[in-house]
Amino acid sequence: MERNIVIAGASSTIAKSIIQKLAHQDVNMYCLSRTDDILNKNKIHFAQTDVLKDELPTAFLPEEIHGTVYMPGTINLKPFKRFRSSDFESDWAVNVGGATRFFQWVLPKMVNNSAALMFSSVAVQTGMPFHASVAMAKGAVEGLTRALAAEYAPRIRFNALALSLTNTQMAERFINSDDKLERSKARHPLNQIGDPEDIAELAAFLLSERSRFITGQVIPVDGGLSNLKI
Structure with a gap:
C-alpha cells in the first residue's frame, strides 16, 4: 500500500537524506520548504511555504496522511549573558511554535497506525x-x-530523535576546518560526528509500520555523547 508522508523543512540536509531514503519505498512525499532547493522534484509534491508565517495550504495535503516529519530547527550558541529576548523568542518560534502549527494542520488527516517525527x-x-x-x-x-x-x-505514534553535531549545512560553521572537525569528533565516544544518511535510516524506520510498538520516545542519535564517558 502506498503511504503519504508530509515533511516540513524539506530543504534541510537531513530532510534531503530522508527524502532520498523514502524515494526507494512505496511512498508519496508532500514537502514544504521556504526555498525550492528540493531533491527528486519529479518524485514529490512540493509547496514553497514558510510554516511559521504563511497560510498553510490545506488543499495541498492528501486525503490520508500516514507519516509526518517536522524538520525546522536552530543552532544558536553563545554565552547566556549575550542572549537577547529576541534570540529566545526566535528559537522558540522555529522549534516549538512552528511544530505546534504544523501538527494542528496535519493531524486531522492522519490515519490509524500513522507516525509523526520531531527532532x-x-x-x-x-x-x-x-x-x-x-x-x-x-x-x-x-x-x-x-x-x-x-x-x-x-x-x-509520536517520536523524536535527539541529535548531536551532524554534518549539515546548518552546522557547517562548527566543522569548516580540519581542526574544528577533529575536535568535534573527539568529543564523541565513537570519534565521529553525525551523518545525515544514518539519521535518515532511523527516521524512515520510525515512519514505517515496522516501528508500530514504539511511541513517546526521544531516541539519542549522538555517537554515545549523552550516555558514555570514556
Whole structure:
C-alpha cells in the first residue's frame, strides 16, 4: 500500500537524506520548504511555504496522511549573558511554535497506525555550555512529543530523535576546518560526528509500520555523547 508522508523543512540536509531514503519505498512525499532547493522534484509534491508565517495550504495535503516529519530547527550558541529576548523568542518560534502549527494542520488527516517525527538535541538531557536557548526550545519539543504520543495513542505514534553535531549545512560553521572537525569528533565516544544518511535510516524506520510498538520516545542519535564517558 502506498503511504503519504508530509515533511516540513524539506530543504534541510537531513530532510534531503530522508527524502532520498523514502524515494526507494512505496511512498508519496508532500514537502514544504521556504526555498525550492528540493531533491527528486519529479518524485514529490512540493509547496514553497514558510510554516511559521504563511497560510498553510490545506488543499495541498492528501486525503490520508500516514507519516509526518517536522524538520525546522536552530543552532544558536553563545554565552547566556549575550542572549537577547529576541534570540529566545526566535528559537522558540522555529522549534516549538512552528511544530505546534504544523501538527494542528496535519493531524486531522492522519490515519490509524500513522507516525509523526520531531527532532531534539543532545543538549536537552546533557548540559552543555552556550546551549541555553536551543536546550530550552528542544526541551519543549521533547515534552510535546510525549504529550501528543499520550493524547493520540493508540492511533498515532509520536517520536523524536535527539541529535548531536551532524554534518549539515546548518552546522557547517562548527566543522569548516580540519581542526574544528577533529575536535568535534573527539568529543564523541565513537570519534565521529553525525551523518545525515544514518539519521535518515532511523527516521524512515520510525515512519514505517515496522516501528508500530514504539511511541513517546526521544531516541539519542549522538555517537554515545549523552550516555558514555570514556
